[in-house]
Amino acid sequence: MAGFDDLEGAYDFSPGAQVPLTGAGSGQTAATHALASAAYRDGPVTDLIAANGDAKVSAPRFSLFEPNLGEAFARAVQVRMLGGARKPLIQSFGCEPQTVVEHCLAANRIRRQRDARLTVVMVLFGLLFLPGVLLWLGGFQLRRTLAGAQDKRAGALGGVVLAALGVLAVVFVIQLPFTGFWGIYLRVMLVAPVVGWLWAKQICERYAKDLRSRWEGLLSGGGVGAKIPEAVPHAPGDAEAENIRLNLAKLTAEQRSNLVFYAGSKGILGMGTRWGSWQLAEELVPATPGTEINPFRSWDVVRAIHDRLRMLERGPLHTGGFPTPSIRHWVVAPVGEGASEVARPDGQEVEAYRIKDFEVQRICNEQQFDSGNRHYLGVQFVLWDGQLVITMLVNVTVLHHTLRIEVTGHALGPVHPLFTTKPSPKTKTVSKSVRFWETKDVTLPLIDTPEVVRLAARAPLTWFPPVLDFLGGKLTLPEPFGLRHVWADKPWRHRFMADDILRTATPVLRVVHAATLKVLADNGVDTEKFGARSGVLSGQVQAAEPGRADVYNA
Known part of the structure; x- marks a missing residue:
């Protein structure tokens, strides 16, 4: 994809004007909106580290300039996903990453x-x-240095210094040893910042309400869409807006890629860890002795399985059942468990980050042993409004006279609870003035004095982001980065989610085996041993339990 590297010769694969999809139609709004809400949040950035220990925050040189959670998240995501020197991204299944970036x-x-x-x-x-x-x-x-940047209680010495400054300001206003211009200047010098603070507090309070209303709206299901006029070129030479527009299109194309990465015990990046595996492997023997089987290829079996999996949503009873699944052919590339980045291939076999169909078919038929990428047929269910992604992968290999059909289950859980917490008003419980034995809740301003000072001190430097990152520190996102999988929690703690995962295995496995037996029978293969083994697996899968299929005891 060399054409994407410069704007002059970039291939614009954006689909042009589109009708936006509603939340009900996409079925992925919960996870998308939860992640997008982080861009509008306040609070300490260390909460993100608690959600994922692989994320890092560089220590600020001056804690007065450090970012809060929303500032750090929005800037880090924007730079990581739209930056000119960004690394390849991992697909975000169950989520719309472009929507999250737009909110950032x-x-x-x-x-x-x-x-x-x-x-x-x-x-x-x-x-x-x-x-x-x-x-x-x-x-x-x-004060912040002695008390801790995120501690509300000020250190004793810091409080003394601020009190001394207040007393000094009063003394300067009442009486000063200087007269004339310098006397007036010294009086105003300590009082003017207080007046500026009052004005700045009103500004900060107004914008804090706006940010919190968007945070609340996203998690309540009625949030307004993100407005990004900076992504719309206003003139032929508007390179910055054109750059943002093209990078958003690249992000969407990379999300649609059919290449995924297997990272050892971490499973397939973006799909979650492998929790179960069932293998049907028997010898290819002619059904009639003395004859030969009709020659067929792995792709013939895969195509038959693909056609049968499309019927999963149908059943003999009108009792609901499976929603319409996504059935796709995946090319899986191996990467190290501790890899810091992945590489997407380039060449004639790739178009807009997608490996072309003829290459997928070649990999399915030929790359079954030794080095190289592998082919998997995947059936994927995005459930719980995007909070749960269940992926069942089918791999077909033929080595010598042995046909092996392997079905594996992968699960990606809900986003971390940090992203689903709604904003709560800042209150304090105090005793009533008359009935002192009773208490009441007093609503506090959204922005306190230290926060106003922090925002005002950072404001002039926001036009110079590298300087602000140097002084206040910045958030470094975990790699290889994908919005969905790095913030995913384990699904097994949720009873109904765990049930949905385990229930998916049995019907998928039986459909795969039925399609395989049909292909074998049509090509003159004795299916007795295959049928017996399929029956055994059909019994075992009824008691499926989540395990760590990618952790070996060798």
């Missing part, structure tokens, strides 16, 4: 609007009275 862009745009206003405040009340502002910022930085 929208959240960053809202914060830029807020920071533009805060920058004006800093220029008027900070630059003109710089010594006073530096004193106040130094006091708040000392």
Whole structure:
């Protein structure tokens, strides 16, 4: 895909104008909206580390400039998924990554609007009275350093410094040893930042309500869509907008790729770990002694299985059952368990990140032993509004006279509970003034004083992201990165999700075996041993239990 590397010769494979799909139609809104809500969140960025220990946050040089959760997440995702030097991505099954990225862009745009206003405040009340502002910022930085950047309780020395600054400001206003211009300037120098703080607090409070309303709306199912006017070119030479538009199209194309990666005990990246495996392997013997079987290839068996799997949603009784599954041919490439990145192939066999059909068929028939990629036929169910992804993979190999049909189960659980928590108002329980033995809840402002100072101090530097990352630290996402699988929780703790996973194995296995026996019988193969082995597996799969099929005891 060399044409994607530069904008001049880039191949635009975006489908053009489209009718947007509604949430009900996509069936993946819960996981998508949960991940997108992180772009609008406040709170400490360390919560993301608790959700996935492979994510890293570099230590800030000055804690006054460190980002919160939403700021760090939105910027990290935008750079990782739309950056010019980004590495290949892992598909996000059960999720729409473009929607998440669009919300990250929208959240960053809202914060830029807020920071533009805060920058004006800093220029008027900070630059003109710089010594006073530096004193106040130094006091708040000392407070955060002694108390801990995310601790609400200030250290004793930091509190003393801030109190001393307040007393000094009062003394400067009442009486000062200087007269004339410098006397007036010294008086205003410590008071002006306080006036600027009051103005900045109103700005921060207004935008905090906007961000929280979008956070609440996404998790409640009624959130507004992300608006990203910066992705629409306004002139022929608008390279930045064109770059964003093309990268969003590349992201969508990579999401539709039919190449996935097997990473040892981590399973298939994006599909989850392998929890079960059933193998039907018997000798190919002619049904009539003295004759030969009709020659057939692995692809013939796979095609027959594919046709039968399309009938999974149908049954003899009107009792619901399977929803319409996604049935696709996958090319699986092996990577190391600790690999820091993956590589997508390039060449005549690849178009828009997809391996062409003739190459998929060749891999199915020829690459069954030794090095190289392998072919799997997959039937995938996206359930629980995108929170559960069940994938059953079928692999067909023929070695010497032995035909092996292997069915494996993979499961990807719901997104981490961190992403599904709704915003709660900030309250404090206090005693009533008259009936002091009773208590009441008092609603606090969304933005407290230290947060206003942090946002105002960061605002002028948001126009220089590398400088802000250097001073305040940044979030490094786990690799190989895919929005869905790196934040996925285990599905086995949810009783109904676990039941859905285990129940899927039996009908899929039986359909695969029935299709295989039909192909064998049509080509003159004795199916007695295959049928007996299929019956044994059919009995075993009824008691399927989740295991760690990719962990070997050797």
